[in-house]
Amino acid sequence: MRSKASSKRNLARAGVLAGGIGLALIAATGGAQAYAYDGSDPSSTGCSADATTVESATVKNSNMTFGTIELRYSLKCHTAWARLTLNYTQYACGNASAGYDCAHAYIVRNNDGRKYSCTINKGQTQCYTPMVYDKGLTSYAQAAIDSAAGMANTRTASY
Numbered sequence: 673m674r675s676k677a678s679s680k681r682n683l684a685r686a687g688v689l690a691g692g693i694g695l696a697l698i699a700a701t702g703g704a705q706a707y708a709y710d711g712s713d714p715s716s717t718g719c720s721a722d723a724t725t726v727e728s729a730t731v732k733n734s735n736m737t738f739g740t741i742e743l744r745y746s747l748k749c750h751t752a753w754a755r756l757t758l759n760y761t762q763y764a765c766g767n768a769s770a771g772y773d774c775a776h777a778y779i780v781r782n783n784d785g786r787k788y789s790c791t792i793n794k795g796q797t798q799c800y801t802p803m804v805y806d807k808g809l810t811s812y813a814q815a816a817i818d819s820a821a822g823m824a825n826t827r828t829a830s831y
Contacts, residue, residue, distance in 0.1 A: 709751045711788060711802045719749035719803060727828035731756070731815045735822050741777060741815035743828045744800070751803040752831070754779040754790070754813030762792045765818075773818040779804055781811045782830055 714720040727743040739758040745751070756777035764770035775792040781804040790799035804811055814827040 707805045709749055709803050709805050710786060712751075714744070714746065714751070714753050714800065714803050717749065717803075719746040719751050720744075722746055722748045725755075726752075726831040727813065729813075729815075729826050729828045731817055731824050731826045733822045733824040736819075738775070738817045738819070738821075738824055739797075739815070741813050741826055741828060743779075743811065743813040743831055745806065745831060746803075749803070750805060750807035752779060752781075752806040752811040752813075753788075753801045753803045754815075755798065755800040756790070756792060756813075756815050757798045758792060760797070762794055762796050764794055766791075766793065772820065773816075775799075775818075776816045777801055778814040778816070779811055780814060781806065781809055783809050 709717065714723065723744045723746045725742045726745045729741050731738040731741050737759060739756060742755045744753050744755050754777040756775060758775060762775060765772050765774035776789050777799055778787055778789045779801045780787045786804050788802040788804065790801045792799045810830040812828050812830045817824040
């Protein structure tokens with residue numbers, strides 16, 4: 673029969689082993705450092721300088737084509753973000769008197785669900801989200817439109 677002290681030592685050893693494995697996984701994937709760009713602005717970091725559109729989709733419903741949602745990617749920074757461009761200037765939105773929500777874009781990282789958004793406010797035609805780190809991972813861009821012509825919710829393929 674094991675003593676309580678022996679059982680506690682074994683549990684402590686298991687905890688140290690599990691903690692060591694966790695630290696090794698973080699080191700192997702660059703966990704703490706790799707996500708430094710999460711939530712950062714693509715322009716102010718310089719990541720937008722080499723950006724390309726890797727996926728895009730037309731945002732539409734049966735009544736109207738609203739615009740385009742793009743998944744932008746920077747190879748230099750290994751980051752992704754969404755850019756939504758409307759085919760028209762955003763009209764009254766976002767409050768009870770307008771009756772409609774403003775158009776939104778989202779970037780979503782698949783592995784952990786990290787999500788950032790932007791809003792196209794009245795008088796604007798475009799917005800882009802903050803970035804997510806994406807090296808060795810995948811993300812997608814999504815658009816949500818609410819208007820007199822109906823609603824549309826469109827996403828790109830993952831990249």
